[in-house]
Amino acid sequence: MILQRWKKRKKLRPSPDQVMPPEGVALNLPVTGVGIRLAAQITDLLLTTIGAVCLMVLLFAIGLTEPQTMVAIGAMVFFLIRIPYYVLSEIGWNGQTLGKRLMKIKVVSHDGGSLTAHALVLRNLMKEAEVFLPATLLLTLDTASPIASLASLGWVSICLIIPVLDRYRRRLGDMMAGTHVIHLPVPVLLKDLAGETRMLTANLKQFVFLSHQLDHYGAYELQTLEALLRAQSTPISSDAAKKRNATIEAIIDKIRKKIGYADPVPSADRLRFLQAFYNAQREHLEQRQLFGDRRENKHYANEVSDNAQAPTTRDA
Structure with missing residues (x-):
C-alpha cells in the first residue's frame, strides 16, 4: 500500500524539466546536470584566478605585499574579485556568467517568474559560505588544527553532495534564492502554422500590429505561442477547457501590455487575436532574419545594447 501511494505521488509530481511561468503555459527547460555546471564553474574559476594573479603580481611589483603575507593577501584579493564577478555578470547577462554562456546554461527562477537581483546576489553569497570560504580555510589551516580542517572538509563535501541528490540539481544557494540552472532552449520554428489552420484564419485582418509592437518578442516566444495554438485542436474536458480559456485570457493581457x-x-x-499576432510576428521575424538580424528571444534588445556599449577592443 505504501509503495503504491509513493508511485502514485511520484506520477503526480511535475517533471523537473517543466517550468510554469506566470502566463500559465508550461515550458520544457531541461535541468542542467552537475557535470555541465562544474565545467562552467571551473571556467569562471580560471578567469577569476587569472585576474587575482595579475593583481597580486602588480601589488608585489610596487612593493605593497611581501612573501610572508602573500597567501593571506592573495585569498583576500581572490575574494574581492570573485564576488563582484559572479554577481554583476549574472545580473548583467540575465543569469549567466562567462562560464555559463560558454556552456549554454543559465539561472532561472524556480517558480517560473522573473529573475530578481536579490535572488542572484543571495545565491552567489551562499556559494561563498558553501564552498569558497570553507575551502580557503581548509587550504590555509595547518596540521595543528585537524578538527577545523576536518569540519571544513565535511561541510564542503555535504554541500557538493546536495545537488546530486536534488531532482532540480540545486545547491543550498539555489534553494534559498528560489532558482535553478537550465540548458538554454534552442528556438526552432516548425512549419508555418498559418498554412495549417483554417478555422482561425477568418477575419484576422481586424487585428493590425505595427512594426514597433512586433519588436518585443523573438523566435523562442513565438515557438511557445505556436505550441499553444496547436494545442487548441486537442479535445479536453470542460474543467480543463475553463483553465485553458483563463490561460489564453492571461496571455492576451500580457501581450497587450507588452506591445x-x-x-x-x-x-x-x-x-483570432493570437493567430493574427502569430502570423504578424512570424512574418516580422522572417523579414528581420533576411537582413541578418536573428532575434532568439525577448532579451535580444538588452544583449544588443550591451554589445553596442562594449569597448572597441572587444570587437577587435
Whole structure:
C-alpha cells in the first residue's frame, strides 16, 4: 500500500524539466546536470584566478605585499574579485556568467517568474559560505588544527553532495534564492502554422500590429505561442477547457501590455487575436532574419545594447 501511494505521488509530481511561468503555459527547460555546471564553474574559476594573479603580481611589483603575507593577501584579493564577478555578470547577462554562456546554461527562477537581483546576489553569497570560504580555510589551516580542517572538509563535501541528490540539481544557494540552472532552449520554428489552420484564419485582418509592437518578442516566444495554438485542436474536458480559456485570457493581457495594444479583445475573438499576432510576428521575424538580424528571444534588445556599449577592443 505504501509503495503504491509513493508511485502514485511520484506520477503526480511535475517533471523537473517543466517550468510554469506566470502566463500559465508550461515550458520544457531541461535541468542542467552537475557535470555541465562544474565545467562552467571551473571556467569562471580560471578567469577569476587569472585576474587575482595579475593583481597580486602588480601589488608585489610596487612593493605593497611581501612573501610572508602573500597567501593571506592573495585569498583576500581572490575574494574581492570573485564576488563582484559572479554577481554583476549574472545580473548583467540575465543569469549567466562567462562560464555559463560558454556552456549554454543559465539561472532561472524556480517558480517560473522573473529573475530578481536579490535572488542572484543571495545565491552567489551562499556559494561563498558553501564552498569558497570553507575551502580557503581548509587550504590555509595547518596540521595543528585537524578538527577545523576536518569540519571544513565535511561541510564542503555535504554541500557538493546536495545537488546530486536534488531532482532540480540545486545547491543550498539555489534553494534559498528560489532558482535553478537550465540548458538554454534552442528556438526552432516548425512549419508555418498559418498554412495549417483554417478555422482561425477568418477575419484576422481586424487585428493590425505595427512594426514597433512586433519588436518585443523573438523566435523562442513565438515557438511557445505556436505550441499553444496547436494545442487548441486537442479535445479536453470542460474543467480543463475553463483553465485553458483563463490561460489564453492571461496571455492576451500580457501581450497587450507588452506591445502597447490599446484595443480590447472580445472573448469570442481571443484565438483570432493570437493567430493574427502569430502570423504578424512570424512574418516580422522572417523579414528581420533576411537582413541578418536573428532575434532568439525577448532579451535580444538588452544583449544588443550591451554589445553596442562594449569597448572597441572587444570587437577587435
